[in-house]
Amino acid sequence: MMAFPKVLTADQAAALIPDGAVVTVSSSSGLGCPDAMLAAIGKRFDETGHPRNLTTLHPIAAGDMWGIKGVDHIAKPGLLARILGGSYPSGPSSAEPPAIWKMITFNEIPAYNIPSGILFDMHREAAAKRPGVLTKIGMDTFADPARQGCAMNAKAAEEPVVRKVEFDGDDWLYFKAIVPEVAIIRATTADERGNLSYEHEGGYLGPLDQALSVRNNGGIVIAQVKRLAKSGTLKPQQVLVPGILVDAIVVASDQMQTTHTVYEPAISGEIFRPLSSFEVPEFGVSKVIARRVAQELRYGDAVNIGFGISANVPRILIEEGRHGDVTWVIEQGAVGGVPLLDFQFGCASNAEAIMQSPYQFTYFQGAGFDASLLSFLQIDRHGNVNVSKLGVRPHVTAGAGGFIDITARAKRIIFSGFFTAAAGLAIEHGALAITKEGKVRKLVNDAEHVSFSGSRAVAQGQDITYISERCVMKLTAEGVLVTEIAPGVNLERDVLAQAEFPLVVADDLKVMDAVLFQPGRIGLDIGGGRA
Template sequence: MNKVMSKNEAAKLINNGDEVVFNGFGSMCFPEELCIEVGKRFEETGEPRELSYFFGAGQGVWDETRMIEHMSHEGMVKRVIGSHFIPMIKINKQVCENKIEGYNMPLGIISHLFRAAAGKKPGIITKIGLKTCIDPRNGGGALNESSKEELVKLIEIDGEEYLFYKAPKPTVAMLRGTTADVNGNITMEKEAMYVDPFTTAMSVKANGGKVIVQVERLSSEKADPRKVKIPGVIVDAIVVESEQYQSMIEKYNPAYTSEIRLPDDEAMKLLNKVKELNIQAGRKRYRNILHTIIARRASMELTDGAVVNLGIGIPELVPEAGKEMGVTDNIKLTVESGVIGGYPSNGLSFGAAVNGEVLHDEAYQFDFYDGGGLDLTFVGAMQVDKIGNVNVSRAGSKIIGVGGFTHLTQSAKKVVFCFPFSGGGLRGECNDNELKITNEGKYKKFCENVEEISSSGEFSLSIGQEVIYITERCVFQLTEEGIMLTEIAPGISLEEDILKKLPFTPLISDNLKLMDERCFR
């Protein structure tokens, strides 16, 4: 196969000023060995330089020695467009210091832009992002003063507002698969997900660029045509790396690929092992009784047969809390990466699922979400204001990114925000089914105006969406007049523990209820 070449040869295919696209999802599907070689070339020769990067999920893992960090040296990067910036340390720092251009777009928008670019279309038109920080009226996703290009436009069709997102014109794709067959066709049988392999590659070929694929092995036979994810006719170079890890912490987990299917109790044991691997890798997440209370109350929103998406953090606790509360367990969990059904994994293996029922491309998953396929989404919140806007994407100079959050909160039939009333040291205890706050957090979650709008209360109201905000001590609901206090925890003082701690006076329901005491057992 004359497309097979060394990492060194493949690295030389990337030229100064190229726009490079990736197909990874967190620590999954990323061609790290190829990335290392490109970074080495830059350190030795100063080339390639002035590169632009375009990708969906953040291509980093909070570790300056892994993944895209190898290609993030100063002078090497000119511009980055992505949905999630916080796990990429060097890129995040350069954007914050205004050394490179940075643009934040929703994850599904980026998936759909690959598809548009693959067909030489100018972009996509959608309502996703309206009224948020992605809306041109609120910055258009630009992350610093250097980011002056207008990538998002506000337009009107038949009297309704939409956003037009400009398609990229990439020149190099750096991708990963499992096997390259005798004709260079790429299959992904050992990958835990696909993301958008074909449209990512085709967006480059449509622009006359080069597609480089890192694989684990070569085959002298033709692949099953139904399993080919990247056709050999659009592949320019193949690099073989026999030590590919499925994720940063797992060499290969056959339960993610449905090579094996596990009984429910064994699936839970496996996911607990993944949690241990995350702890060993330094990705331990602190949990306390207050998180459990929030998850228990949130689980009461589950309905029989609901299609559900869980955000990272407290929302991950909701299914297990539901079992404790005795609510329905007949739900279908989904992940933005393209999984429907099964049990989503966690930490550095997030995006994969054990016993998944459906695995399709990420763009299809966001078609499903945007089209109304999602009944419920449980997501976190960093800031909430009096009119129901939520910020999860920026904290001062700390750039986080919207990820798939904007899609989920603008398309699900019901949105359940799950978060502590305050952050940074909040503690509490339960006695006799009552809650007592023993130490208030240093950081206020509720504010007059959020720093950045990741989810718009105004947009939710305009589409008739049901939105609730659950904390350990109270529950709010979004109304036309602002957020309304509807429930209070037993043992909590309305005046001392809630009203005096808020920077604004919320609406209070005429039928203010106690939160279910089972949440506090």
């Protein structure tokens, strides 16, 4: 568009976006969110009624419920006409739903939950002017048109984004490429020629792929940055997005590094924190589960980790003196280090490397890693897992994000969670005490939403383990098999009777390691020759 990028205010840049545009936004919740630009678009619409009828693409997610509004700035009737996201802002069931969830739930706009890796693949195909993505990622999950086809509401179901096709004698999912006309990306620094560097960011995410898809199709690339530098002062190795792809620069000096975090240099790899500075989980039932998950690890593994109980496993390894025995890999791009928790989830401190998210997803989709530690909301009789939708308040989940990309071919997956919801649990005298049974069963006949396909896992020979506070289970061709129970647990009353479907019980049923239920270190041994 412009010979060289212009430095504009956020309001001026928002005025560049035409009605009806397809806009791609780089963000992962609060991480890398170009919040000032999204706020300016919402403000312009409130004042002028423009831009109208935007379609927005969010490969991971934009914003959250804790101070970085992101997509909620533009979740306005008339402004937003359609949205495709890897995930969405989430929050507690007691909280008021985000504005975007109200629009989705009340069927105001077509809304889609597309696996994050596939959304990045769609950008790459649009950049190269290829027709779309052929993939088996998402088969027999909610991404499959045989189920919901990524549709989050009735309007989306009327306008499918995926179909099943036959190619070269096999069945595939086909996602047609969507050509974006505007990219809103973020960086730390822009020089006067528009070259972008990421020295204060906790992850690159996918701005290069998003900028290429827009530039190659004649669109506008807007970069929100923290600061402006003189031309020629950025070293070429620092530049991730070259200025030839950038049309406008918006300086937002107060942009947050991630949610509730102005700037931590360990997140961006500029310093390393001492291991002693990481808090380890307090002793309790959640820690017991995390410890049992840690026992599944093998020395030298590259291990993906997700949100939930398993996010504490890296801290179990720190406490046990085993940090570094496995390498953690997360979808936002960090490789190694210590994945962070809570508001900083998606970032890592002390990372060995930070990959661009599209390439991290290629690594996941092709199962180059060794194991994944993930959570479950529901497990059903087929071994299917739901993490993406639950009940009448769907905003308590964020959607699937990269979960489907990660699990579709993973060699080993360890799912963790509580066996029932809201049970009264305690540890007494080295055993589990169930003081009140949970109100909601999580082992159900049919999962409300299929985020992971048990039948495909069995067919592909994937090694699937489910770990809860009261038992360990494995997925087999015969069904879900109970292999271990916790000390203090009654198999019939506390396990079999609390599942809606019949569980298979191993002939050599074991009791979970008693040391898991004691305070202090457990002497974790995952190989590698250390005690």
